Amino acid sequence: MEFKLENFVRPNILDLKPYNSLRESFTDEDLILLEANENPFGKFNRYPDSKSVKLRQKFSEINDVKPEQIFIGNGSDELIDLIIRAFGIPGKDSIMVMNPSFVMYEFYGKVNDLKVEKLNLNQDFQIDKEDFDSQIKTSKSKLLFLCSPNNPTGNSIANLEYFISNFNGIVVVDEAYIEFSKEISAVCLLDKYPNLIVLKTLSKAFGMAGLRIGIGFASKEISDLITTMKPPYNVSSENQNLALENLSNDENFEENLNLILSERDQLKEELVDLKIVSKIYNSDCNFLLIEFENVELVYKKLLENKIFTSLRHPAIEKCLRINVGNPSENDSLVSVLNQLSK
Structure with a gap:
């Protein structure tokens, strides 16, 4: 038609x-x-x-x-x-x-x-x-x-x-x-x-x-x-x-884009085996959708450490959407989540 x-x-x-x-x-x-x-x-x-x-x-x-x-x-x-x-x-x-x-x-x-x-x-x-x-x-x-x-x-x-x-x-x-x-x-x-x-x-x-x-x-x-x-x-x-x-400024764009992609892959690698993490979904974006055993607790603890994430529960069960930050911000995120997993 x-x-x-x-x-x-x-x-x-x-x-x-x-x-x-x-x-x-x-x-x-x-x-x-x-x-x-x-x-x-x-x-x-x-x-x-x-x-x-x-x-x-x-x-x-x-x-x-x-x-x-x-x-x-x-x-x-x-x-x-x-x-x-x-x-x-x-x-x-x-x-x-x-x-x-x-x-x-x-x-x-x-x-x-x-x-x-x-x-x-x-x-x-x-x-x-x-x-x-x-x-x-x-x-x-x-x-x-x-x-x-x-x-x-x-x-x-x-x-x-x-x-x-x-x-x-x-x-x-x-x-x-x-x-x-x-x-x-x-x-x-x-x-x-x-x-x-x-x-x-x-x-x-x-x-x-x-x-x-x-x-x-x-x-x-x-x-x-x-x-x-x-x-x-x-x-x-x-x-x-x-x-x-x-x-x-094409060079600056490509540099930042490649860094974000690298940080995204590294974040997934560092978080996937944590005890508190149930699943990390594959991402084609500048964020990760992560399922936690106790998502409300994780969200609250991250906030207490001045890390603001996006709580998707209950629309997407037990999940946080976490933006890929700069290397320092990502290190802070990993550090808090590692502490929670102990």
Whole structure:
């Protein structure tokens, strides 16, 4: 069946006209700027580039995608909200999310008054094909959110293309942690699947969580749609400039990424045989999901030693999600857990 975007977009969104900054239609840098009611004084007195042209060009080069297929958000959270608003009619439509997975899909679904269907993962935190096939037969969901590698479980989702190709709606693949894995990005599938949206972020592997920059990749039609909906100046000039500056430092990025991966493997090796540890799940992320015999006690003792972790119990039984820190922080973690194991 041929995919037609207009069959999925909310009618009122289809009729929207984009907000266009008058300034951005001119290329003359010597213009006296008196059109936007800005203060003529100050370091940050001018509005930012509403289309993030330089940033989109940079992401285009990094991901081998055309700039017109890219849209930028104030963090991936904003993009998740915009995508849900673009396609989901409040009080009528629903979205489908993996369970367990990133909580903000369900959160923004509920914020926008959509029903949330849960696609329960199996004991290996994978999607069972038969369960998926059975569920989509009766599902009314317009959107499917696939987080791979998945947060909070840490694993990449197997057979990803199967779920993309068999869902009759918009599929959002969230790759916030893709740089930590050996998986190939779903961005390479964009030309094959016009219903596909891929999300990435600068918050994790790139170490820029404070800049709040999320990146969406899709067809030009979907990218134009989301860009039309977004607030016109959603990413500040300073954040765009800092992101570009940091993205140009490839050597530093690779060095930090390799250190995190090395520390992750070393952490797993040092913790796996501790008496208090029941299981350490395989991770394609910058964290480990660890099952403890007495998770509440471990969580409390770590806090007493000023180590803050993420308690997943009871949603994921007896588990802590523990972020890979710097070598000194990881040593402190191992030291406390070793003491608890004696």
